[in-house]
Amino acid sequence: MKSPRTIVASLAAVATVASLAACSTGAGGESGKLELRVATFPPGADAAAYEAFEEQEKQFEKDNPDIDVVGVEYEWEGPTFAAQLAGGSLPDVFTVPFTDSKTLLENGQLTDVTAEVEELGYADKFNPVILAExxxxxxxxxxxxxxxxxMGLHYNRDLFEQAGLDPDSPPTTWDEVREAADAIAEATGKAGYAQMTSNNTGGWQLAAAAAARGGRIQEDNGDGTYxxxxxxxxTVAALEFLKQLRWEDESMGSNFLLDWGTINQEFAAGNIGMYTSGSDVYTALVRDFSADPDSYGLTVLPLEGEDAGPLGGGDIAVISPSVSEEEKAAAVEWIDWYYMQKLLDEDAARRDAEALVASDQAVGTPVLPVLDEETYQQSREWIADYINVPLDQMSGFFDGVFDQLPVGEPKGSTQEIYALLDPIVQAVLTDPDADIDALLEKADADAQALLDGE
Incomplete structure (x- = not known):
């Protein structure tokens, strides 16, 4: 077995891992085994993450001695994913966000696993709303x-304290977010609040901000059209909010070209007081960006107006359509073992948690269950002794999230429309005279043309 740990160790001096694909011995795998290339972590993940993966890899290969797992660095990014898929440079097993799944399956770019999921016996345990994705x-x-x-509101407890704010009483309204951002910027010189704006994340977060104020950027007509x-x-209120923080309060710092990776990096470095992102980002913050757990706080997204809700999402583990039947069977074995059994089986849940804890990785990060609530609560009980995330610092989220009805992401041309919205968010943050109404009117026309296939 050639593991990611070997690669990390050999490249520690330059603190980078260019590709883990080199850890295989060839197309036939190690000692004649079937080689299965699987997605691991984004570039920049620390050695501890790979140590945890190596332990899990050993466990899997002990149970499946005919399969040689090869870890490959992977991070989904909207602008480059299509080219990677078309060019065949993706691993055999990788993950994609819910927003891409419909388009990919309609284009024949995902492998049908219906028979395999049914044979595994837990198709009826999935949350039906999530399975529909x-x-x-x-x-x-x-x-x-x-x-x-x-979606949740992530905040830096240290910056809150430096600004004279109580980190145990985070903002509950957007007005309070604005006040806290202003106080942090004034007291520390750091960005009190930051916003993703690039690589489709600006559109994603604008959709989230609109939903939190009762808005939807797309209507499903129920007949396959949108x-x-x-x-x-x-949406207007969300952009006006950003305009106020940027130009009236000057509380957003000076970097207005942030995406998922760079905003996490800046937040982990203590340069951002608050930002919005998925509730599960704590794992990446600690694992990939070396955030200090003691400085981290999470609460629910403030909601305003009728029909407001937090944007929900997630991702799916999928199999490349180019794999052979033998590779497909191995891929299903890996996905079931690596991703699913820790949610369904006590021994697997404990084994996974033990491996993570042994490598100082996060256990217990807040998520929305992909399986039914009973199964989810049971899985939390199995790993209760291993949970090492600062639950007290996330109480605002745990106490409120089940009272908030999640809003699904738009389904039609999702990533293309997110890309259309990136420049609008950037314009509002870089041009004090940006005409929000005009920008949104043009975006609506351009988005509808995409939806109509023009």
Whole structure:
């Protein structure tokens, strides 16, 4: 077995891991075993993450001695994913967000795993709303929903204290978020509040901000068609909020080209007081960006207006359509073992938690269950002794999230429309005279053209 740990150790001096694919011995795998290339972590993950993965890899290969698992660095990014998929550079097993799954399966770019999921016996345990994200019109299944999240407000407890704010009483309204951001910027010189704006994340977070104010950027007509509704009062209010923080309060710092990776990096470095992202980002913050757990806080997203809710999402584990039948069978074995059994089986849950804890990785990060609530609560009980995330510092989220009804992401041309919205968020943050109404009106027209296939 050639593990990611070997690669990390050999490249420690330059603190980077270019690719873990080199750990294989060839297309036939090690000693004639079937080689299975699987997605691991984004570039920059620390050695401890790979140590945990190596331990899990050993466990899997002990149970499946004919399979040689090869870890490959992987991070989904909207602008580059399509090219990676078309070019065949993705691993055999990788993950994609819910927003891409429908388009990919409709284009024949995902492997049908209906028979395999049914044979595994837990198809009926999935949250049906989440399972629908990977089903076609006939109910066929094209992936394994592995994790889900609701949007939350992440905040730096140290910066709160430096600004004279109580980190145990985080903001509950957008007005309070604004006040806290202003206080942090004034007291520390850091960005009190930051916003993702690039690589489709600006559109993603604008959709989330609109939903939190009762707005939806798209209407599902129920017949396979969609109507763009970007220019709604919720979206306008979200952009006006950013405009106030940026130009009136000057509380957003100076970097307005942040995406998921860079905003996490800046937050982990203590340069951002608050930002919004999925509730599950704590794992990446600690594992990939070396955030200090003691400085981390999480609470629910403030909601305002009728029909407001936190945008929900997640990702699915999928199999490349180019694999052979033998590789497909191995891929299903890996996905079931690595992603699913820790949610379904006590021994697997404890084994996974033990491996993570042994390598100082997060156990117990807040998520939305992809399986039914009973199964989820049972899995939490199994790993209760191993949970090492600062639950007290996340109490605002745990106490409130089940009272908030998640809002699904828009389904039609999702990533393309998110990309359309990136420049709007950037414009509001870089041009004090940006005309929000005009920008949204044009975005609606452009989005509808995408939805109509023009």
């Amino acid at each position: 990977v089903q076609d019109a006939d109910g066929n299944i094209f992936g394994f929903p592995r994790q889900a999240y609701a 109507t763009s509704t970007i220019a709604n009062p919720g």
